[in-house]
Each structure stands twice: as structure tokens, then as C-alpha cells.
Amino acid sequence: PDGRHFLYLGQRSALNLDNTGSIIVGSVDGDMNRRLLNGSSNVGYARSGYLVYWRDHSLVAQKFDAKTLTLERNLAPIAETVARSQRGDAYFSISDEGTLVYQTGAGQANSQLRWVDATGKESGVFAKVADYRSPVISHDGRKVASSIADSGSGRLDIWVDDLQRGASTRLTFDAANEFTPQWSPDDSKVVYSSDAKGAGDLMIKDSSGTGAEEVLYASPYLKIPSDWSRDGKAILFSEQSPKMSFDVWMYSLENHKATVLLQTPFQETNGRFSPDGRWLLYQTDESGRTEVYVMALSGKRGKWQISTGGASRPRWSADGKRIYYVSPDFKLMAVDVAPGRDDFVAGTPRVLFPVNMKRINGTQYDFSADGKRILVNTPTEQTEIAPLTLVQNWTSALKK
Template sequence: MLKLDPDWDALPAETPASIRKLVRRCLTKDRKQRLQAIGEARIALENPERDESVAASAPSRSRPGWVVAAMFGVALAALSLIHFREKPPALAAPVRFQIPAPGNSTITFPFLSPDGRKLAFFGAGGRLWVHFLESGESRDLTATNGTPFWSPDSRFIGFPLQNKLKKIEATGGPSQTVSDLPGSWGAGAWNQDDVIVFGAIPGGLFRVPASGGVPVQITAFDPARQERSHYWPFFLPDGRHFVYIRASNDTEKSAIYLGSVDAKPEQQSSKPLVASNWGPEYAPSADPSTGYLLFMREGTLMAQPFDNRRMELKGQAAPVADEVSDSGGGTGGFGAFSASTNDVLVFQRGATPDQQLTWYDREGKVLGTIGEPGDYPGLALSPDGTRLAWSKRSGRASNIWLLDLSRGTSTRFTFGSAKDTDPVWSPDGSRIVFTSDNDLYQKPVSGVKDAEVLLKSSEVKHATSWSRDGRFLLYTMIHPKTKESIWVLPLEGDKKPVPFPITELRASQARFSPDGHWVAYISPQESGRPEVYVRSFSMNSAGTASEASGKWQISNGFAVDPRWSGDGRELYYRSPLDGKVMAVEIATNPVFRHGKPQPVGPLVLQGPYSGAWDSTADGRRFLAPAAKSGPEPFTVVLNWQTGLRK
């Protein structure tokens, strides 16, 4: 057979056409046409292609299992003889191609199905899409509040929505509720035993049957490591173990760990696998005892061999792709990459920051642009509307910058390698309070003095609002037990922080009204989705916040980023799903009253960052960054592991 093709007519007349085709591919003299691996033979037998001419002339009948086994044995023997008599063919070289991301997408991180045939991703307006690689078709499936994940058979996609864990078929249809979510979404994973593991921030990892049930906690924070979240679980081949990230307030302590779905929180491994601040994935290789742990390191996607039997890394990590995008802009979170079980990899490179600060009127008309193109994750207009403060990233560090709106000139306000975010102006515009790593600082805008500490503690804190009388500062504190909560920091007297008296276990983004008597904030506690609420505010003689006399729900759908108008007669907020800005009329005399939410014309402020917009005091103009170009395409690599061996 190595010199001439066999006599195909010698096969029995009743040999099925699919088996004839398979044997021909096994024994053909032309190496280029010959079957390259026995796995291909197995697939061909499991999914036979019927020959229409044979089917038309021969009666339909089932094929006994022993006949199939015998045919498979003949094919295996022939294929083995050829492969042992000659040098094995070279491994297939990596093949790359790109898929354009939807032009109107704001978040487009890819999630590849285990079979490598489908790609789930975010589209505009908080929509979950699926792209079929074979047909090129894309389908809009449903709304979602966070990252999706696949079932092991690639049939279903799990996702969070309205404080629920849900699943939906990749081909479409109604979604099904799996369970409630005990915290903010921290990604999920689904094993072959139909067990889902997901993260709830803060709170750790939980497991729940994919058929539905009550989540059971399986990891807990380690206070000694200043842990703030456990997220991004990804199952290993045995389906009982998984890898995940433990994020710490001290980013040097953030690392990837090995977890077990069968262990209690106190039984989980406390030994880190590798230092990283980004969520990991696992990809199997041709060797069943070894796979690859995929993780991010300073913007580069890395792959390191992982021993599936010893449950540990081995060898050295190798770079796979550089300049890969991530959810935290280079500071951590999760990377824009995904791998299938059959050697397919997809990733998305980080786009060059090219957002342009743009002025809009209430009708959504562009009035002009200011500043240089860049990245604007958070910004705040000064009380008089003449200056802008924003947080500018550089690698893993962030600093506050100031922009003079009349001159168009910008100056750096904070320096160093810390993560400076959340600028909040004093009522007279002379000082700025900001978050540096986890603590609150203030600094005069003149720069004549260095920044001084306002509040230092182990919890994560985000400054949000300064009362017009200058006496109080609102901030969000994230704690493993109290989760997201609103606190008040007095700026006079003993300056001892006190909790804002609300009943919700989770609340954030608090803003003082101009007269200081009301606080607007968001909470997902009651409806399962973030909504804007308003409560009254006052401090008693004991220096604690008085109990609120009432609570009003302002929004009637997903809502974030509340903003008061300068006179307190309007309250604005933004929808995280479609970017629409809504306005609600407010009256406080003789009692608090509010109108129905109304769109601010057709104004849409899209962007991946909460807080990345502001309005002038008169409510006539809105400032937000607008992308100058579309999202980066997805890069798909077939046989990506071959590239590691070169």
C-alpha cells in the first residue's frame, strides 16, 4: 500500500459509503490526502456522512455495533501501519484570522465555547451576543449585567441579570433562572457534572447546581492577605478542581489559587499558584496529563504548563500575545482572551486610548470638544464649571490631572506610583479629595502643599461627594461583611466617620443635594438591579447621622451615576444598558416629591466606565468621553499551542 493504492473494489458490497470513504482516507498513497490522526477516524465514525447514491439504492438499516468496531479496527490498523512506517507529519502551524467586533459595542471581551465553534461577547446596550464561527452569523441573545460563561457541551451560556444567575441556549430562546446572586457578579464556570461555581463580590465563591438551587459558599476571604474579592473560577479537566483569582487590596498579594468544589471555605488551599491580578483560564493539550494555565502579566498573555495529576505548575511561562486588553485598563480584573478545549484561542488587543472629551446639549447635539484624546475613566467638573479633574492611567498607576477648560491646557495634580482615582471638588473649588489606593487624601488645587491623609484604613474607599457647606464628605466603603456601604466623614471636629443610616445592605455612589438635606445613591438590594434612591440627611448633636425620615425610588430601570442639577430641581442618572441620560424633576417644599423619569432628549453617553461624565450646574450641557474609533477586532488563532513549541 505504500507503493500503489489498494483495490477498493475488494471491499464487501454492503460496506457503508462512510466507511469506504474513511478507509480510503486511511490507506490512500497521497500523504496530503491521508488521515493524520486516529481521532479524526473516531469523529468520522461518530458522525458519518451518508452517500446519497448508496442511500437511494440500498434499504435503510441500522449498523450493528460489532461491524462498526471491526471497521474501526481495520482503519486503526492501516493508519497505525502507515504512521509507524514513516516519519510523523509536522504539527499543524498556527493559523490566524480576525473577526471585526460590532462597531457600536462598548465592551467586547470574547468568551469562546469549549468546542471552539462559537464566540460569546458583549454588544452595545449591555446585550449578550453569540457569533457562530462556521457560518459567520451573530445573534443578539439577551440583556446581561456581567461576563458570560459556557456549559461544557457548548449548548448553554450562563450569565448574570437583575441579581439573578441565569442560563440560555446559545441558539436563542427564553432564559432560565438558576439562583439568586448573593453579591456583585464575579464570573462563573460550569463543569461536566452540571455544577456551577461563581464569584459574588464581596463574599467569595459559591457553588450551585446548573438545574437550580441555593448557592453554597466554598471560599472565604483571608483577612491576613487583605483580600477583597474571589472571582473568575475556571474548571480543570477533573471537573472537581478549578483555578481562580484572590484579589487583595495590596495588589502584590493578588494571586491565582487552586480550589475544590467539594471543599469548605476553611479547607481550600492557601498556596498561590502564580502571582497575578487577572483572572485565569485553563486549556488542555494533546497530552492528557498536562495542560496550560493562561494568565495575564503586565498586558501580556502567558501560558505555563500545568500538571493535571499533581495539580501544580511546571516548566516556564511563555508569552502568547502582547498588548492584550483587560477590564481594568492594565490594573487587573480579567483579560480579553479565551481558549477552547481543541486548541483554539481568541483574544482582543487593547485599543490605543483615543477617547475625546465632548460637550453635548440636552438634545444630544455635539457642541464641541476639549483636551487631547486619551483615556478618561472618571471625571468631575469644578463647581464653577471652569476646570475638570480626571484620573489618568499610566500602566498600573493612576494620577489626577486638571484641565483648564477655557485655555485647553492640562496639568498633573498628583504624582507617584499609587492608584489615584475619584476626584471630588470642595464647594469653593480650592481643594480636591481623592482616593489613593484604598485611602482618602485631600490636596489644595494651587499645589502649594502636598496631599494630606483624611482617612486611612484597610477597607477600600471611594470618595463620592462633598456637602456644599464644606462640613461632610460622602464615600463608599467596601467591606467583606457589610459589602458596599455609604459612610459620612465629618471634616470638622474629631473627624470620625459614621455610617449613613439606610436599610440596604449594598449601596454606593452617594451624592449630596445642593442644599445638603438630601442624598441620592444607588442600590440593587430591593429590585435586584441598580436603582437610584433619595433619602434625607442630617447630623444630630451626638455627631451621628440621624435616621432618614423617608426613602424614594427615583428610577424605574437600571440606573447608575446620580447627579444633581445646580439648583436641586433635577436629578440625572445614566442607564448602564443603553447609555441614555434620564432627568427627574425634584421638589422639596413642603415635602419631598419627584416626577417621572424622562429622557434628556436623545442624549446617549456610552462608555465602559461608571462616573465618566458630568453636567454643568444649569443642566444645559453634558461632558463625556467619546471614542474616535471602533473597538479592536477579535484575533482567532487555530493550533495556538504549536506556536509555543517553536
């Protein structure tokens, strides 16, 4: 109420959806950063003197002294089975006049992995309905690795689906989040990110599931792997730091060192090696909107803009002569390209078809090895939309 202090949720990463985060009070002057309690969602302040937040699928209210910035011990439930988004946003809002509105339900969107052909026509469905994220096809075309969120806890694990046998096998079992898998060139290993010991470290494990996972590269910041070079020598990943946002890095499996490739105050993500290993494909918002670019990995200056009108989730074709990306209105786009010795020529982007893709972060599609089929992480149809519940003078129940 004094206009000098604010509340926020602090977490090691946006994927930590349990109570390992903290609800913190800070000041606009920068002279305060006080932890109030464990938390895993957004928090609201009611002028009647309560903090409202999500706890174990319920909304709770806890008395808060705005002058001393301290909490009383007891908390009271005010709504049950309140929905929460995939990044931890609880679906509620409170007004200064004492009105509460919230939505019930799981809050997490299930999906299926569906095949479509080059025209966008569906050609097959496989695997169960689940909360899939970032599916990627093995190089031999026999398996798909993805992260799946547990319906109860929301935690992510890596699973491998066998396309021929129809079997689904869990690859990771840690109590933390494991996400964004990438296959090694020979499909024998999978690299992924885990927040077991930090914001998100690069881990590696045999794709057969045998043996223990190993830490590949650790740092204080969130890291998201995006590609493994065809010669098996390097892994691309994006790292999020407080000062520079997301940047593109490369980890060398030969000398076990990480080198930054792109580092600016803007967000550079989704880096991908060209099939011949000479070019880096990536997306950045340096122009004010996210677009797709290519730069040489040789260190030569210069970059080439591939997309127009906004773009994300870029991929190369298997022969390196075409680049695909997703437009802001979720159309799959294609650009014919001609890499030269010292320059890069890109054609005019063209629409292939609207793609019914799960609208979350990450590349939610992948191409078969022959380029004739596309695997799309497709949201399942909702049979019923959860209603909004409005409660007037919600604090009156706390006084009874």
C-alpha cells in the same frame, strides 16, 4: 479537572493592573487558598496541563500539575500584544480541544471631554484624547478634575484641566492608582481615592498641586468618594466590604470620623448631598435592578424611589428641584422633585436625549454651574477594530 478546585485572580482592588495581584487556587470545600504566582489578569486552565495568563502585554503558558496543584518554573510566550480591559480582563479564551482565540491591541478606550447643550447637541470639545475617567467640574466653572489612565502601564492619576487657559496639569505622581476626584466647596482641595497602601484610601491634596497629599481616611477596604457637602463639613463615599458589598458612608471633617449611612447586603453607591444638605441621593440594586432613591439625612425613616425601569449615575440640579440620571440604554433622564419638610415628591421621569457616554463605572458627566451645558466623557471613534486571532492546537508549538 477534579471539579473541586478553581483558579482566580486576587487583587487589593479592581484597579491594580500591575503584577501586585496573585493567581490563586481555591477549593469548593473552602479548605484551600494557595497562591501560585504574581498576576494581573484572568487565568485559564488547559486540559493539556498548562495555565494561560497575561504578562507584560503577552499571553504566556506555564506547565501546571493538576494533581499536586503546583507550577513548573519555566513559562513560554504564546501570543504578543494581547489586549486587556480597564479592569484587567485579558481578551483570550481556550477550549478543551486545544483552540486558542485572542484579540490584540491596547484594550483601553480613549475618550474626549465634550460639551453638549440641554438638547444633547455638541457645543464644544476641549482637552486631548486620553483614557479619561469620572470628570468633575470645579464649582467656579474654571477647571475640570478627572483621572487619566497611562497608555503604557494603565495606572490612573488625577489631572486638572484649566478650561480658560487650555492647560492640563498632573496633580498626583504616586506609582499607585489615584482615581475619582471630588472638589471641595471652595475648589482649593481635591479628595480622591488611592490604592498606594491599601485597596483604596481617601486622600486629600491642594488643587494647585502644591504640598504633599495627606491620608484623610484609611481602612482595609476600597473607598470611592462621591460628593463633598456645600458647607465643607462632610464627604460622602462608598466602601466595599467582603460581607456587605458597597455601602454609603459619610466622613466628618470636623470630628475626623466615618459613619455608615446605608448598609445592606445590596450595593449602595454614588451618594450625593442635596444642595440644601437635607437629603441623600443614591443608587441601589436592592430591587433586583439598579434604581435611584432619595432618603432624609436627618435620620427619619423612609425613602423615595425616583427612577423607573433602571437607573444609575444620579445628580442633583443646582437648585435641588430636579434629579438627573442615566437609563440602562444610556439616555439622560430628568425628574422634577419637590422636597417637603417630612416628605419628598417626585414627578414622572422623562427622557432628555441619548447620551454618548463612555461605558465604564463612575459618573461620566457633569453639569455647568448654570445647568445649561453638560460635560460628557465621550468615547473616541475607533478607526479600526482589532481582529480576533484563532490558533488551533496551540500547545504543539510548545513541544518544539
